[in-house]
Amino acid sequence: MQRDAFSQCHPLTNFLYFLGVIGFSVVIQHPAYLSAGAVGAAVYSLLLYGRPGWGRILGLVPLFVVLSGLNPLFNHYGQGVLFTVFGKPYTWEALAYGMTIAGMFVVMLLWFGCYSRVLTSDKFICLFGRLIPALSLLLVMILRLIPSLTRKARQIAGARMCIGKGVAEGASWKEKISAGMHVLSALTDWALEGSIVTADSMRARGYGGIRRTSFQIYRLTGRDIGLIAWMAVLAAGVIGAGGTGAAFTPVLRIDRPTWGLAAYCLFLLIPPAMQLKEAVQWRISISRI
Amino acid sequence: MRKSTLASLAVILVLIPLTLFLGTRLHGRWYYLTSTLMIVETMVPFFLAFETRKPQARELVTLAVLCALAVVSRVAVLIPNFKPMTAILIITGIALGAESGFVCGAVGAFASNFFFSQGPWTPWQMMAYGLAGFLAGALFHRRFPVRNPVALAVFGFGLIVVVIGPLLDCCTLFTVSTRLSWKYAATVFGAGLPYNLQHGLACGVTLLLFSRPLLEKLDRLKTKYGMMDARREE
Known part of the structure; x- marks a missing residue:
């Protein structure tokens, strides 16, 4: 994974940023805002994922085309009839609407892809550990157990293969399912017996006795507070400036973009701008040596 | 009354109808946001009950x-x-x-x-x-x-x-x-x-x-x- 400047910030900053961009992209269906969001999300995905990011972005294009083309088949409002399908009009207003909704969906997927990379499970727990202690402890234990149980399942399957009970290449479904159930059964026994040791150890160390403290690796610095304030100003600008309205069917009516669009673009560009700033600083400090 | 019961009552009687009302009244297309908010609001009482029980x-x-x-x-x-x-x-x-x-x-x-x-x-x-x-x-x-x-x-x-x-x-x-x-x-x-x-x-x-x-x-x-x-x- 490439080093990303925004990912180094406090989880709260990351969380509020994604709350903002995903929230805005769900609510605003103005084409200009949507295009800005698409560019912003695509740039950030490329920053986070590097070269494989192109595959992610291009993979969403067919989805976009299919979803946009599908909508006018069910929404017949609008004046500009392009052609008729099954005796029903296929209007370009409905097509534009379909493209907008498909675009919103695709942008949302891109943002969530970035979210998964930036707001990792440890950051999520850092944010919500105090608010929901029991649930986040449960989440931590599950997140630890998933890789551990996966490894154990492979070991069990390997051991079964050694005694000639493995699943051959061309095995029938029945054989595969029955072998899977045997592995699952052995895995369950192992995991449940292990859980008793864990629970006893937890109790011995005083779980549930007093209020638990939690280990925090992240600190809210001045930079984070500045960023949060900046995001709040920009978000207020987007909401306050208006001009985000757009209606498609039955009549196409799109507001003129105002300076709110500029605020929105600035909001979207926070992570790439931070990355750029770090790169420039790095260059300068190298050239000084 | 238990705190979690109170919370679920508040959610069912106030929060969800309010979300539905706002979602249908606001101008524009709010299906995803309204429905997802309702889903999240429905889950809150369950989680609260689990938290307050101190498992x-x-x-x-x-x-x-x-x-x-x-x-x-x-x-x-x-x-x-x-x-x-x-x-x-x-x-x-x-x-x-x-x-x-x-x-x-x-x-x-x-x-x-x-x-x-x-x-x-x-x-x-x-x-x-x-x-x-x-x-x-x-x-x-x-x-x-x-x-x-x-x-x-x-x-x-x-x-x-x-x-x-x-x-x-x-x-x-x-x-x-x-x-x-x-x-x-x-x-x-x-x-x-x-x-x-x-x-x-x-x-x-x-x-x-x-x-x-x-x-x-x-x-x-x-x-x-x-x-x-x-x-x-x-």
Whole structure:
């Protein structure tokens, strides 16, 4: 994974940023805002994922085309009839609407892809550990157990293969399912017996006795507070400036973009701008040596 | 009155109608936001109940193990798209009760998305899988203690095809449609049906083969170590 400047910030900053961009992209269906969001999300995905990011972005294009083309088949409002399908009009207003909704969906997927990379499970727990202690402890234990149980399942399957009970290449479904159930059964026994040791150890160390403290690796610095304030100003600008309205069917009516669009673009560009700033600083400090 | 009961009453009587009202009144297209907010609001009382109960170590660990087992189960069976996850959540609900079943399903869906990808579908998956555990627990935990694998398999298959699958399809519908119409809904549900049938079949087969062994294992733990009476321990 490439080093990303925004990912180094406090989880709260990351969380509020994604709350903002995903929230805005769900609510605003103005084409200009949507295009800005698409560019912003695509740039950030490329920053986070590097070269494989192109595959992610291009993979969403067919989805976009299919979803946009599908909508006018069910929404017949609008004046500009392009052609008729099954005796029903296929209007370009409905097509534009379909493209907008498909675009919103695709942008949302891109943002969530970035979210998964930036707001990792440890950051999520850092944010919500105090608010929901029991649930986040449960989440931590599950997140630890998933890789551990996966490894154990492979070991069990390997051991079964050694005694000639493995699943051959061309095995029938029945054989595969029955072998899977045997592995699952052995895995369950192992995991449940292990859980008793864990629970006893937890109790011995005083779980549930007093209020638990939690280990925090992240600190809210001045930079984070500045960023949060900046995001709040920009978000207020987007909401306050208006001009985000757009209606498609039955009549196409799109507001003129105002300076709110500029605020929105600035909001979207926070992570790439931070990355750029770090790169420039790095260059300068190298050239000084 | 308990704090969690109060919270659920507040959610059901105030928050959800308010969301619906705002969602229908506001100008524009708010299907996804309104429906997802309602889903999240419905889950809050369950989580609050779990938090305020202050679960003991044994209960917490048992839940975590069953939950992780549900997520991992797809690795065990080498057939693509054969997902026994719901089946294990149903068994958890039956063994530990409706509340634990819900928490197990919802947190399990959330945790597994850390390994795949979080997305607009995350709250919906949490609700759907939580509901699977909840309904199984509400019906079979104490009320009708049915342990017959065939009956459970039929229940699991029906639950997925009728409730869980369509609930997940609703997420697609609210996210991608420009106008809500029965025809569009029928198309989305129709497209989802083969997938739901496959999912339901996997769940049914797993319940048929695995429900008795797993329930026996859990019973054995109960007699051997006094697990699952977690609420009475200490």
